[in-house]
Amino acid sequence: MNTKLRVLTCLVLLVAAAGFVGCKKKTTSPSGNMTAPPSGPAPTAQLTATPTSITAGDQVVLSWRTTDATSVSIDGIGDVPSAGVKTVTPTESTSYHLVARGDGGSADATARVTVAAAPGATAVPNDMSSTNLTEEEAFKASVQDIFFDYDSYDVRPTDDASLSKSAAYLAQHPNLKVLIGGYCDERGSNEYNLTLGQSRGDSVKKSLVAAGVAPDRLRVVSYGKEKPFCTESTEECWQQNRRAGFTLDR
Amino acid sequence: MNALRRRLPRWFSGVVVVLAASTALSAQDWVKTGSGLGNQRIRVAAADFKPVGSDPQTPQLKTVFDATLFNDLTNAGVFEMVSKSMNPLGMPGAPAEIQLPQWAADPANASMVALGALQVSGGRLTVSGWVLDAKNPGSPQVLGKQYGDTASQDKARAIAHRFADDIIARLSGLTGIAETKIYFVSARTGSKEIWMMDYDGQNQKIVTKLGSISLSPRISPDNSRLAFSSIGKEGWSIRMYSMELGRMVSFSGGAAGGSNFSPAWAADGSKIAFSSSRTGQSEIWVADANGGGAHKITSFKNNSSPVWNPKTNAQIAWVSGRTGEPQIYTMDADGANVQQMTDGGYAVSPSWSPNGQFLAMAWNRKYDPKAAGAPGAQDIYVMDIASKRWLQLTHDAGTNDFPSWSPDGRHLVFQREIGHQSQLWTMLADGTEQHQLTRSGKDSMPNWSWK
Numbered sequence: 046m047n048t049k050l051r052v053l054t055c056l057v058l059l060v061a062a063a064g065f066v067g068c069k070k071k072t073t074s075p076s077g078n079m080t081a082p083p084s085g086p087a088p089t090a091q092l093t094a095t096p097t098s099i100t101a102g103d104q105v106v107l108s109w110r111t112t113d114a115t116s117v118s119i120d121g122i123g124d125v126p127s128a129g130v131k132t133v134t135p136t137e138s139t140s141y142h143l144v145a146r147g148d149g150g151s152a153d154a155t156a157r158v159t160v161a162a163a164p165g166a167t168a169v170p171n172d173m174s175s176t177n178l179t180e181e182e183a184f185k186a187s188v189q190d191i192f193f194d195y196d197s198y199d200v201r202p203t204d205d206a207s208l209s210k211s212a213a214y215l216a217q218h219p220n221l222k223v224l225i226g227g228y229c230d231e232r233g234s235n236e237y238n239l240t241l242g243q244s245r246g247d248s249v250k251k252s253l254v255a256a257g258v259a260p261d262r263l264r265v266v267s268y269g270k271e272k273p274f275c276t277e278s279t280e281e282c283w284q285q286n287r288r289a290g291f292t293l294d295r
Numbered sequence: 296m297n298a299l300r301r302r303l304p305r306w307f308s309g310v311v312v313v314l315a316a317s318t319a320l321s322a323q324d325w326v327k328t329g330s331g332l333g334n335q336r337i338r339v340a341a342a343d344f345k346p347v348g349s350d351p352q353t354p355q356l357k358t359v360f361d362a363t364l365f366n367d368l369t370n371a372g373v374f375e376m377v378s379k380s381m382n383p384l385g386m387p388g389a390p391a392e393i394q395l396p397q398w399a400a401d402p403a404n405a406s407m408v409a410l411g412a413l414q415v416s417g418g419r420l421t422v423s424g425w426v427l428d429a430k431n432p433g434s435p436q437v438l439g440k441q442y443g444d445t446a447s448q449d450k451a452r453a454i455a456h457r458f459a460d461d462i463i464a465r466l467s468g469l470t471g472i473a474e475t476k477i478y479f480v481s482a483r484t485g486s487k488e489i490w491m492m493d494y495d496g497q498n499q500k501i502v503t504k505l506g507s508i509s510l511s512p513r514i515s516p517d518n519s520r521l522a523f524s525s526i527g528k529e530g531w532s533i534r535m536y537s538m539e540l541g542r543m544v545s546f547s548g549g550a551a552g553g554s555n556f557s558p559a560w561a562a563d564g565s566k567i568a569f570s571s572s573r574t575g576q577s578e579i580w581v582a583d584a585n586g587g588g589a590h591k592i593t594s595f596k597n598n599s600s601p602v603w604n605p606k607t608n609a610q611i612a613w614v615s616g617r618t619g620e621p622q623i624y625t626m627d628a629d630g631a632n633v634q635q636m637t638d639g640g641y642a643v644s645p646s647w648s649p650n651g652q653f654l655a656m657a658w659n660r661k662y663d664p665k666a667a668g669a670p671g672a673q674d675i676y677v678m679d680i681a682s683k684r685w686l687q688l689t690h691d692a693g694t695n696d697f698p699s700w701s702p703d704g705r706h707l708v709f710q711r712e713i714g715h716q717s718q719l720w721t722m723l724a725d726g727t728e729q730h731q732l733t734r735s736g737k738d739s740m741p742n743w744s745w746k
Contacts, residue, residue, distance in 0.1 A: 085543055113545075115505075115527060124528050148543040196620065234643040234657060234673075234696050235740065236511060236557045237614055237621045239531065240570065240577035240597040243554045247575065266530040267554045267572070271487075271508050276715070 085148035088114040092143040092154035099135075100161050107131045107141055107156065114145035114152075122295055131295070132220055135160050184221065184293055187214035191249050193287045196233070198244035200252050208249070211291070212256030224294040225249055227267040230283035231276070235269060242267030249289040264294055337466055340377035340398055340405035340429075341365045344422070345388030350415035356451040357413050360422065363452045364409065366495055367459030367473040372705060372723045374466070377403050388412035390425055390436060399429035406430055407437065409462060413451075420446040424458045426465065438465045449498055456493070472701045476744045477708055478502070478512040478521060479719055483736025489523050489536070494701070494708075494743070496719070496732030503536060503543075511557045514538075515584075516564045516605075516745040522546070524556035524569075531556045533569050533586070547586035559601045560584075561628075562608040568592075568601035579613055581628070592630030597621070600644055603628070605745070606651025612636070614643050623656050625680070636683060641673070644697045648704050648724075654678045655688075655698035655707055655724075675709050677724060688726030699743045700724075708732070708741040 092109040099105055108130045111117050118124045120142040122131065127145075138160045144153045188211040191204050200208065215221060227242030246265035254260050275282040343361050346353045369376045381402040387393035387410050398405045411424035426438035440461055444450040453474070460471030472494050481490045484501065489512045492499040502521060503509050509525040521536040533549030533556070536542070546567075549555055553572035560567060564584060571580045571589075576596035582589035597616030604610040612625045623636040623645050636642075636654060641662035646655045659673040673694045678685040689695045693713035700707055708721045711731075717739045722729040 085545060117528070126528055233641065234600075234614075234621075236570070236600045237597075237616070237643045239554050239556050240572075240599045240616065243572045243577050244597055247572075265553060265572075266526075268526075271510075271526070278715075 086113045087149040088112060088145040088147035088152045090114070090117070090143055090145040090152040090154040092119075092141060092156045094141060094156035094158045097157060098159045098161070101136050104132050104134050105158050107133055109143055109154070111143075111145040111152070113149055114147040116147075117143065117145045119143045125295065180218075181293065184214070184218075184291075187211060188223065188291045190291065191245075191289045192284060193245055193289070195230075195283075195287065196241070198241060198248050200248050205252075208252045209256060212253050212258050215253070215258045215262065222262045222264070222294040224292045225263060225265045226272075226290045226292065227265060227269075228272065228274075228286050228288050228290060229268075229270045230286040231270050231273060231278065232283070233270070235271070238269035239267045239271075242269045245287075245289045336373060336375040337406050338377060338404060339368060339374040339407045339409065339462075339466070340382055340403050341368060341379070342382060342393070342398075342408060342410035343379070343386055344410070344424075345386045345392075345412040347388065347412050347414040348416055350446075352415045352446050353413065356415060356420060356446060356448065359448050359451045360413055360455045363455035363495070363497075364459055367456060367471075368409070368462065370473075370495065370706075370721075370728075371459070371463050371467075371469075371471060372728060373463065373469065377405050389423070390427060390439075393427065395427060395429050395432045395435060399432075407466060409458075411458075415446045418446050420444055420450055420454065422454050422458065424461075426462055438462060452493065452497055469705075470703055472703050472706065475702055475746065476514070476518075477699075477719070477732070477741050478514050478744070479733075479738055479741040480510055480512065481733075481736045481738045483738075489521065490738075492732070494721075499733070503534075505534075509534070511740055512742050513558050513560055514742060514744050515560050516562060518744055518746065520544070520584075522558035522560065522567055524558065530554055533558050533567070535586075545586065548582045548589040549586050551589075557600045559603055559611075561603045562605045568603065568611055568613075570599040570601070579611070579630075592626070592628075594630075602645050602647050604647050604651050605649050606647075612645040612647055612654055614645065620662060623654060623678075625654075636678060636680070638683075646697075646699045646707075648677075648700050649702055650704050652680060653704075653724075654680055655700060657696040657698065657709075658685075675707065675722075675726075677707075686726070688722060688724075689729070690726075692729075697740045699741050701743050702746050706743075708743050710739045710741060712739075 088111055090111045095106045110128045114127050117127050135158050139158050141156045144151060189207055225246040227246035229238040229242050250263045250265055273286045275285055341364055344357055346357045368374050383397040398408045406429055408427045408429050414421045422442045424440050427435040428437050442454045442457060456473035459473040463469055463471035475494045476491050477494055478491045480487050486506050487508045488501055489503040489509050490499060490501050505525055507526050509523050512521055512523045514521050519539050521538055523534055524531050525534045529552050531554045533546055535544050535546035537544045551573035555571045558567050558569040566581055566583060568579055568581045570577050577598050578591050579593040579598045579601050580589050580591050595617035599614050601611050601613040609628055610625055611628055614621045615624050620641050621643050623642045624633055625636060626633045640658055640660040642656055642658045644657040655677050657673050658676045674687055674689040675695045675698045676685050676687050693711045696710045698707045698709040705724050706721055707724055710717055711720050717737050718731055719733045719738050719741050720729055720731050
C-alpha cells in the first residue's frame with residue numbers, strides 16, 4: 046500500500062512536471078500570437094540587474110516591469126509575472142533578455158551582468174545545472190501535494206505533518222517562492238470549481254503562513270477542473286485531482 | 296409536501312408554455328388565460344422557393360435557404376409546420392403562381408403559406424418572399440418582402456433568418472431569434488477558446504486565439520464586446536474582445552492576481568459583475584464596463600457566476616457556497632437584500648429570463664457529498680422567482696449545465712455532457728423540443744446574445 050502510494054505520488058509528480066513543461070511550451074509558442082491580428086497598445090519592458098558586476102557565487106537582483114503584456118519571459122528563467130524581482134547567481138557573464146508579448150506586439154529588454162571568476166572555485170560552473178536539478182528535486186520531495194475530500198477545502202488533520210515538513214523546508218530555503226495550484230475533480234460545474242480550487246489553495250497557504258512562511262512567498266492560482274492530471278471517472282483519479290499542488294514560482 | 300411537489304411541475308409547465316406564447320404581449324395575460332395555448336399554433340406551410348435564372352450558384356443557395364427557413368419556422372415553437380411531403384406539387388415563385396385552395400385543402404391543410412423566389416445574378420443574391428393566408432383567398436397577402444446580399448451560403452442562411460423573423464413577427468407578434476448568435480467555449484483547436492455561431496448551430500467561427508484556457512463568454516447587450524475569463528501566468532483575469540474591432544481591448548480592473556472569472560453584463564451595458572479572489576476569497580465584484588471602479592459586493596467565501604436581472608437591472612443572481620454546497624441566491628445590485636433561492640442539493644449557473652420572472656439553472660437536487668461516485672443527476676431547471684416554484688426541464692440525459700435564455704425568453708441553450716463528450720443543445724423553455732446544436736470538439740458554456 047505504502048509503496049503503491051509512493052509510486053502513485055511519483056507518477057503524479059512526473060505528470061505534473063510533464064504538464065508544467067507542456068504548459069510552458071504552449072505559452073511560449075508563437076502560434077497564438079502569430080494568428081491574432083496585432084491589436085491593443087504595444088507592450089513596454091524594462092529590466093535591470095543590481096549589481097551589474099559580481100564575483101562568481103554572488104547574487105544579482107533582477108527586477109523588471111512591463112505594461113500591456115499578456116506573457117513575459119526571461120531567457121534561461123522562463124515565464125515570469127508582468128513585474129517582479131528575482132535573485133540569480135550567474136556563474137559567468139550573462140545577458141539577461143526579457144521578452145514581453147501582448148495583444149499589441151512585443152517588446153524586449155536586456156540587462157548585462159559581468160561575472161569575475163571566484164578564487165578557487167573553478168569547478169562550480171559545471172556543477173551548477175545539477176545543483177539546480179537537485180534543488181528542484183529536493184523541493185518536490187520536501188513540499189508535497191495536499192489532497193482533499195470531495196467538495197471540501199479543509200486540510201485533513203493527517204496532512205499537518207506534511208505541511209510542517211513543507212514549512213520547515215521553505216524556512217531553510219528563504220529564497221524560494223512557491224506557486225500553489227488549487228485543483229478539483231471532474232465533477233461539478235467549471236465556474237464554481239474555480240472558487241473551490243481557489244479555496245483549496247488558500248487553505249494550504251493559510252496553513253503554511255501559520256507555520257511561519259511569509260505570505261508574499263506564496264501565490265495561489267486556481268485551476269478548477271481545467272487541468273486534470275488524470276481523466277478517468279474513478280475515485281482514485283478523482284482523489285489525485287482534488288489537491289493543492291506546489292511548484293517553484295520563478 | 297410530496298403531493299404538492301408532484302403537482303408543481305404540471306402547474307409550472309402550463310405557466311411556462313403560456314408564458315412562452317405571450318412574452319411580447321401583456322406580461323400578466325398568462326395568469327388568466329391558463330394553459331392550452333399549444334393548441335392554437337398556426338399551421339404554416341413553407342413552399343420550396345423557385346430558382347430564377349441560370350447562375351450555377353443558384354441551386355446550392357436555394358437548398359440552403361429552403362432548409363434554413365423551414366428549420367427557423369419549426370424552431371420558433373409557435374407554428375405547426377406542414378411536413379414538406381404534404382405540400383402540393385409545383386414551386387410557386389410569386390402569389391400569382393400559387394393555387395391557394397390546394398394548400399388549404401388536405402393533406403397540407405395550411406392556414407398560412409410562405410413562398411417566393413430566389414435569384415443569383417452578378418454575384419448578388421435576391422430573394423422575394425411572401426406569406427399568404429390560405430383561408431382567405433380573396434385577399435391573401437399577409438407579408439411581402441424582398442431581400443438582397445452577396446451570393447454565398449452564409450448570406451443565404453442570413454436572409455432565410457431575416458425572412459423567418461419577419462414571418463414570426465407578423466404572425467405571432469413575437470420578436471424572432473433567427474438572427475441571434477450563441478457564444479461558447481470549444482476545445483476543438485486543442486485549447487479552450489471562445490467561439491460563436493448562429494442560433495441554429497450553423498456558421499461556427501473561432502473568436503479568440505489566446506492559446507491558454509478561455510472560459511465563460513458573455514456578449515454585451517449591444518453585441519459590441521465580448522467579456523470572458525482567461526488564465527495566464529498571474530492566474531485568471533477578465534478579458535475583453537471587441538466584436539467591432541475584431542481584436543482584444545483592455546479591461547483594466549480584470550487582472551488582479553488570483554482568480555477573476557465568470558463576468559456578467561448589466562442590462563444597460565454599463566457595468567460588469569464577476570467573481571474575484573483579489574482580497575483572498577472568491578467574492579462578487581462589480582466594475583464599470585471599462586474595468587474601472589471595481590468594488591466588492593459580497594462578503595462570504597466561494598461566490599461565482601453572477602447574472603443581472605435583465606428586466607430591472609437592479610438585482611443580481613449568483614452562486615454561493617457560504618452554507619456548504621453551492622446554492623443560487625439573489626441580491627440587490629449593491630449587495631443588499633440577499634435571498635436564497637434553492638433549498639439544497641448542488642445548484643449552479645443561473646441565467647435570468649429576459650422578462651425578469653424566471654431563473655434557469657443547473658441543479659442536482661439529490662446531490663449527496665457523503666455518497667460515493669457521482670450522486671444524483673445534474674439537470675436544467677427553471678424557477679419562478681416570486682414563488683420559488685420550479686420545473687425540471689431535462690431528465691435522464693447526461694450532465695447538464697450553463698443554461699442561457701434566448702432573447703425572446705422562450706428557448707434555452709445549454710451544455711450536455713455524456714461520457715466526457717460535452718455538446719450544446721437547445722430546447723423550449725418548458726423542456727420540450729430538445730435538439731443538439733454542435734457535434735464537433737468539446738463545446739461548453741453557451742451564452743445567447745441579448746438580441
